[in-house]
Amino acid sequence: xxxxxxxxxxxxxxxxxWLRRNLFRNPADGIVTVVSSVVVGAVLYRTVRFVLVTGxxxxxxxxxxxxxxxxxxxxxxxxxxxxxxxxxxxxGLVAGVVHARQVQAGTSAxxxxxxxxRVADLLERFWPVLVGAALLLGLSSTTGPWLTAGAAVLAxxxxxxxxxxxxxxxxxxxxxxxxxxxxxxxxxxxxAAGWDSWGGMMLNVYLAIASIILCFPLGVLAALGRRSTLxxxxxxxxxxxxxxxxAPLFVLLLxxxxxxxxxxxxxxxxxxxxxxIVVFTLFTGAYMAEIVRGGLQSLPKGQSEAARALGLxxxxxxxxxxxxxxxxxxxxxxxxxxxxxxxxxxxxxAAMGLFELHTISRAVTAQGAFSGQQLHAEALAFVGxxxxxGSYTMARESQRLEHRLGVGER
Amino acid sequence: MxxxxxxxxxxxxxxxxxxxxxxxMEGVTKRFxxxxxxxxxxxxxxxxxxxxxxxPSGSGKSTLIRCINRLEEHDEGRIVVDGxxxxxxxxxxxxxxxxxxxxxxxxxLFPHLSVxxxxxxxxxxxxxxxxxxxxxxxxxxxxxxxxxxxxxxYPGQLSGGQQQRVAIARAxxxxxxxxxxxxxxxxxxxEMINEVLDTIKDLARExxxxxxxxxxxxFAREVAxxxxxxxxxxxxxxxxxxxxxxxxxxxxxxxxxxxxL
Numbered sequence: 048x049x050x051x052x053x054x055x056x057x058x059x060x061x062x063x064x065w066l067r068r069n070l071f072r073n074p075a076d077g078i079v080t081v082v083s084s085v086v087v088g089a090v091l092y093r094t095v096r097f098v099l100v101t102g103x104x105x106x107x108x109x110x111x112x113x114x115x116x117x118x119x120x121x122x123x124x125x126x127x128x129x130x131x132x133x134x135x136x137x138x139g140l141v142a143g144v145v146h147a148r149q150v151q152a153g154t155s156a157x158x159x160x161x162x163x164x165r166v167a168d169l170l171e172r173f174w175p176v177l178v179g180a181a182l183l184l185g186l187s188s189t190t191g192p193w194l195t196a197g198a199a200v201l202a203x204x205x206x207x208x209x210x211x212x213x214x215x216x217x218x219x220x221x222x223x224x225x226x227x228x229x230x231x232x233x234x235x236x237x238x239a240a241g242w243d244s245w246g247g248m249m250l251n252v253y254l255a256i257a258s259i260i261l262c263f264p265l266g267v268l269a270a271l272g273r274r275s276t277l278x279x280x281x282x283x284x285x286x287x288x289x290x291x292x293x294a295p296l297f298v299l300l301l302x303x304x305x306x307x308x309x310x311x312x313x314x315x316x317x318x319x320x321x322x323x324i325v326v327f328t329l330f331t332g333a334y335m336a337e338i339v340r341g342g343l344q345s346l347p348k349g350q351s352e353a354a355r356a357l358g359l360x361x362x363x364x365x366x367x368x369x370x371x372x373x374x375x376x377x378x379x380x381x382x383x384x385x386x387x388x389x390x391x392x393x394x395x396x397a398a399m400g401l402f403e404l405h406t407i408s409r410a411v412t413a414q415g416a417f418s419g420q421q422l423h424a425e426a427l428a429f430v431g432x433x434x435x436x437g438s439y440t441m442a443r444e445s446q447r448l449e450h451r452l453g454v455g456e457r
Numbered sequence: 458m459x460x461x462x463x464x465x466x467x468x469x470x471x472x473x474x475x476x477x478x479x480x481x482m483e484g485v486t487k488r489f490x491x492x493x494x495x496x497x498x499x500x501x502x503x504x505x506x507x508x509x510x511x512x513p514s515g516s517g518k519s520t521l522i523r524c525i526n527r528l529e530e531h532d533e534g535r536i537v538v539d540g541x542x543x544x545x546x547x548x549x550x551x552x553x554x555x556x557x558x559x560x561x562x563x564x565x566l567f568p569h570l571s572v573x574x575x576x577x578x579x580x581x582x583x584x585x586x587x588x589x590x591x592x593x594x595x596x597x598x599x600x601x602x603x604x605x606x607x608x609x610x611y612p613g614q615l616s617g618g619q620q621q622r623v624a625i626a627r628a629x630x631x632x633x634x635x636x637x638x639x640x641x642x643x644x645x646x647x648e649m650i651n652e653v654l655d656t657i658k659d660l661a662r663e664x665x666x667x668x669x670x671x672x673x674x675x676f677a678r679e680v681a682x683x684x685x686x687x688x689x690x691x692x693x694x695x696x697x698x699x700x701x702x703x704x705x706x707x708x709x710x711x712x713x714x715x716x717x718l
Contacts, residue, residue, distance in 0.1 A: 353565035353624075356526055357579035357631060358554040367578060371569050453611075 097424070106422045107429050108186045110411040114429070115183075117246015117402040123239035127249070128195040130232045135203035137221075137228045143210020144221050151215075156451070172443065179436040229256070242320035246402030248433060254320070254403070255389040255437075258327035262388070265328060266335025267374075271365065273340055284336070291333035296391055299326045300398035323395045331388045338380045342373035375452050382445035386438045393434075405430050470695045473503025474682045479635060479666055480525060484534035487520055487690075494520040495531070496690040502635075505664040509677040509698075512687035513713060518670040521687070522637045525668070526557045539634055555583065558628030562640040564620045566612035566627070572599070573608040576627045584631065591630075598626035602656050618649030622656055629660075636660065636667040643672065674718060678702055686710050 070080040107114065116127060149155035157165050170177070184192055210221065233253070236245075245253065272284030291299070303322040317325075346369060354364040374381075396406030408426035411417060471481075480502040487495040494517045502508050510518045523529040524536060527543050527550045536543045538553045567575050576598060577591040586594070599605045602622035604615075612620055621641060628636060638657065642650045654676050661667065661680040671677060677684055677698060684701040686694040686709075694701070694710045702718075705711050 347563075347565075349561060349563050349565035350567065352528055353559075353561060353567070356528060356554060356557070356559040357627070358551060358583045359579060360551065360583075363582050367582060368567055372567075375569065 097428075102425050102428075103420075103422055104186060104425060106411060106417050106425050108188055109416075110407075110414075111183065111187050111192070112189075113247060113407055113411060114404060115247045116249045117407060118244050119236075119246065119249070120240050120244070124191060126236055126239050128191070128198060130236055131195055132198040132202040133228065134232060135199040136206040137225055139203040139206020139208075140210035140213075140221050141206075141225050143207045144213060144218050146207075147211045147213070148218070172447070173440065175436040175439050179433060182432075229260075233257075241318070243318050245320065247407055248404045250320070250395075250401060250403045251389070251392040252437075254323055254327060254392040254395060255385075257324045258331060258388055259385050261324070261328040262332040262335055265332035267339055267370070269332060269336035270339035270343060273336065274343060287329075288333045288336050291329050292337065294330075296326070296330050297394050297398055299330055300394055304399040319399050319401055323392075323399055323401060327388060327392070327395075331384060334384050335381060338377050338384060339373060341380070342375075342377035343369060345376050346372055378445055378449050378452070382441060386441050389437055389441070390434055393430075404433065470498075470500040470685060470692050473501055473506050474697065476503030476505045476666070478502070479504045479539050480668075481537040482525075482534065483536075485524060485531045485536060486533040487517075487524060487529060487531045493690050495524065498534070498690075498692060500685070500692065502666065502668060504634075504666050506666055506682045507661045507680050508668045508683050508685055509681035510668060510670045510685045510687060511672065511674070511677060511713075512693075516687040517690040518687050519639050520690075522559075522639055522668050522670055525635075525637060526554050526559055528559075555631060556633055557635045557637055558631055558633035559637045559639065560621070560624050560628050560641050562643050564612070564617070564624045564644070566620055566624055568612050570611075571608070572610055572612065572615070572623050575612065575623060576630045579627070580630050595626070595630060598629050599623075601629070601659075602626045603652075616649060617645045618652045621645065621649075621653045625653075625656055625660075634666060636665055638667065638669040638671070640670050640672070672717070674702070686713065688713070 071077045112121075112124075116124070119127065146155065146158075150158045157168055160168065180196060184196060187193070213221065269284045269288055272280045273288060275281050275284070300323065303326045304319065307322065350368055350372065351364050354368040355361075359367065392403060393405040395401045396403045400406075402410075408430045409423075412420075412422050412426050478501045480500075482498050482500045485495055485498040486493065496517075498517075498521065500521075510521060512518050520529055524531045524543075525538060531543075539556050541549050541552045541556075543549060543553055566572075567578070570578065573592060573595050576595040577586075577588070580586040580591045580594065581588060596605060596608060599608055602625055604619050604622055607615060607619060607623070612623065615623065625641075641657065642653050645653060650673070654673060657667075657669065658676070658680055669677075669681075679698075681698045683695060684698050685692055686701070686705075686707075688709050694705060694707045701710075702714065705714055
């Protein structure tokens with residue numbers, strides 16, 4: 048920062064001093080620096096070479112539709128585009144409304160920034176998603192993805208602009224729309240092709256989102272139940288938590304696939320996707336329950352005492368005083384668990400034969416023109432990258448949320 | 458046993474110096490496991506009376522007032538607050554808690570709510586006062602405790618003395634008939650003790666019924682109608698402050714006063 052003010056000779060000397068201080072303080076430091084530089088350099092070189100030179104990415108290019116949406120019927124693909132655009136529109140509306148309310152309440156972190164700075168902020172938040180989208184578009188050989196992405200971006204922007212200008216009276220409508228839309232879109236997509244023909248990344252995302260939405264309330268209820276004064280509630284909650292925490296997820300998925308037939312008459316057994324969602328929900332719900340219980344226990348006793356002394360009923364103490372603080376305190380652990388859930392959706396392929404992203408990536412390396420060419424590295428790298436984008440974005444957004452809610456700074 | 462008999466002879470804790478009885482405790486005993494925290498307590502507090510409870514730590518002072526709003530459940534005896542007896546009936550407990558406000562040693566403000574929301578939460582959610590009305594009342598109470606400008610801050614942004622004054626405003630917001638103070642200045646830095654004591658003195662002068670557990674003897678002397686001295690879970694001596702501090706009767710009282718004065 049002050050470099051411009053320092054004479055040239057001094058600058059060179061201070062660069063030398065920086066190197067000495069940070070990298071070559073003593074012989075051991077020097078060795079560590081040299082060895083790690085060589086290792087990092089080699090890894091970087093091989094990675095870049097793989098990505099730019101040796102990698103045969105046409106396997107992704109040719110199979111992109113399969114990897115993204117599996118065997119969803121081609122004639123109905125426009126439904127996916129429409130769903131993404133509608134989803135983007137509603138997300139934009141919600142973002143706009145949230146922004147408007149934050150500005151009104153004076154709690155917005157970005158209201159004072161210029162448009163450029165706000166765009167920069169968004170880029171900083173979502174660059175992995177943008178990079179991923181750019182990559183997918185770059186590797187696509189049809190116009191469909193471009194049209195879809197364009198429609199989604201436009202719809203999102205339109206929603207954001209309109210949302211910020213909606214009168215306060217309409218805000219509840221947006222909230223209702225935000226809750227109803229996911230269900231409506233799922234019904235719309237499933238109406239054309241039953242759930243069991245969903246596949247690819249779309250299926251992983253769907254499994255993850257549905258399970259996240261369901262496991263959160265389940266976890267909170269089980270955590271409260273485990274601390275209940277009613278023995279029956281306590282036993283049921285504890286039994287549920289310990290049972291599902293104790294079993295490997297993979298085994299649970301296998302059981303849902305195979306063993307369900309023993310318990311349910313053949314005709315009435317739900318489809319595989321529903322079973323997978325049930326297993327993911329119950330499994331993650333049990334972990335969420337323990338995380339939330341940790342949050343409940345971290346609260347000083349004085350909090351609920353003060354609330355009870357004011358005359359709040361036990362339910363109100365929980366809803367207004369205990370839960371908001373307990374949940375806020377465990378955001379990092381909760382999001383970690385949800386990231387796990389997202390990544391674990393790949394197990395549904397091996398255990399239940401669902402055509403999720405990872406399973407399809409294995410299949411395409413063995414199929415047609417690519418069979419016997421050992422392109423596993425390309426396929427797996429692609430799958431890994433998509434999951435990394437999702438997980439990293441979730442982690443970043445959770446940090447942002449923590450910061451907003453002031454976790455760790457009472 | 459003899460201890461108890463002499464205490465009763467010295468000053469009767471069941472005779473308020475003013476007002477009709479509003480808190481009545483009769484033979485109240487409280488155990489934590491094998492430990493008897495309160496032993497056969499008889500005490501009556503009258504309306505508009507200020508009772509200051511003092512005594513060495515572990516003597517049962519806090520347990521005594523925590524039994525009055527059922528934060529602790531007594532094992533034997535009767536406690537009646539404003540005509541409602543504390544039993545297992547949750548309606549009675551709710552009724553008593555609505556009529557009693559409590560201020561804690563550690564403030565126990567809700568850190569996730571603004572100062573104003575801390576104060577208005579109970580009126581809005583328990584008494585169903587509309588938000589606008591509750592907030593107007595909340596701001597008046599902040600005026601009363603002399604920190605109106607802090608309404609929109611969060612508890613973590615206030616000093617200890619300010620936090621405790623918010624806690625007092627919060628307790629007042631339910632318009633309680635009785636105020637219970639559990640060592641309200643013990644967790645404060647010395648320079649903040651007076652601002653809180655002054656606030657409590659204002660309330661005493663307004664004629665509010667209150668029980669204050671404290672180690673502040675100057676404060677006790679100034680505002681108490683009666684001073685209650687407890688040791689080992691019993692009421693050892695009771696008296697108006699002018700007698701209590703200048704002419705204590707019991708050996709234990711004398712020893713305690715000699716230690717702290």
